[in-house]
Amino acid sequence: NAGVTQTPKFQVLKTGQSMTLQCAQDMNHEYMSWYRQDPGMGLRLIHYSVGAGITDQGEVPNGYNVSRSTTEDFPLRLLSAAPSQTSVYFCASITGGEAFFGQGTRLTVV
Amino acid sequence: GEDVEQSLFLSVREGDSSVINCTYTDSSSTYLYWYKQEPGAGLQLLTYIFSNMDMKQDQRLTVLLNKKDKHLSLRIADTQTGDSAIYFCAERRAGGGNKLTFGTGTQLKVEL
Numbered sequence: 577n578a579g580v581t582q583t584p585k586f587q588v589l590k591t592g593q594s595m596t597l598q599c600a601q602d603m604n605h606e607y608m609s610w611y612r613q614d615p616g617m618g619l620r621l622i623h624y625s626v627g628a629g630i631t632d633q634g635e636v637p638n639g640y641n642v643s644r645s646t647t648e649d650f651p652l653r654l655l656s657a658a659p660s661q662t663s664v665y666f667c668a669s670i671t672g673g674e675a676f677f678g679q680g681t682r683l684t685v686v
Numbered sequence: 687g688e689d690v691e692q693s694l695f696l697s698v699r700e701g702d703s704s705v706i707n708c709t710y711t712d713s714s715s716t717y718l719y720w721y722k723q724e725p726g727a728g729l730q731l732l733t734y735i736f737s738n739m740d741m742k743q744d745q746r747l748t749v750l751l752n753k754k755d756k757h758l759s760l761r762i763a764d765t766q767t768g769d770s771a772i773y774f775c776a777e778r779r780a781g782g783g784n785k786l787t788f789g790t791g792t793q794l795k796v797e798l
Contacts, residue, residue, distance in 0.1 A: 607783060607784050609783055609784075609785070611786075616790065617790070618774070618788040618789060618790045618791070619774075619776075619786070619788040621783075621786075624783030624784075625783070626783055632782075632783060634783070666728065666729060668786070670778075673717050673734050674731070674734070675719060675731065675734070675776075675778065675784075675786060676731055677721070677728055677729040677731070679727065679728035680727075680729075
């Protein structure tokens with residue numbers, strides 16, 4: 577998936593723990609975003625960024641924070657994980673017509 | 687509404703053509719996309735079409751866009767077993783971080 581790298585690929589958290597999902601792109605794209613994928617619900621937008629220093633909320637932002645200090649990196653933070661945040665998380669990077677996604681992070685909160 | 691709709695399943699024989707359909711709702715969509723997702727894997731961008739085009743061909747893939755009816759289709763010629771996967775269409779809207787709105791996916795099964 578052309579230049580979008582997500583880490584880790586898998587993670588198990590206990591309720592209340594915090595963690596950061598990493599996303600990096602090497603294509604110098606301005607637009608980056610985070611989605612979560614849940615069975616039967618497709619992909620839903622969590623947060624997005626239109627450039628370094630600029631972030632905004634998507635449709636399901638509660639429980640997540642983001643920052644964009646560089647063009648390349650767009651980390652997603654879970655401050656206090658909840659079982660409802662068990663999901664597959666995808667980072668996207670967009671320029672022109674192209675919209676590339678990372679390989680995903682599969683997160684389980686127990 | 688904001689729904690992007692797709693049928694849930696499609697089964698074809700190897701060597702036949704597959705046609706996966708999608709309807710969307712926003713006439714201001716700028717681009718429309720097709721992604722492929724294999725089990726446990728990420729979203730692979732297959733192709734996309736700008737909203738002022740009505741067709742795009744890329745090797746075995748043909749995308750048709752009927753903007754009047756807000757209908758998008760993906761035709762896969764000479765379908766192979768390796769094409770078995772879930773296919774998502776998505777529309778992208780201007781502004782709002784270029785949000786992509788996805789359908790719930792069509793599971794394509796290719797039988798021998």
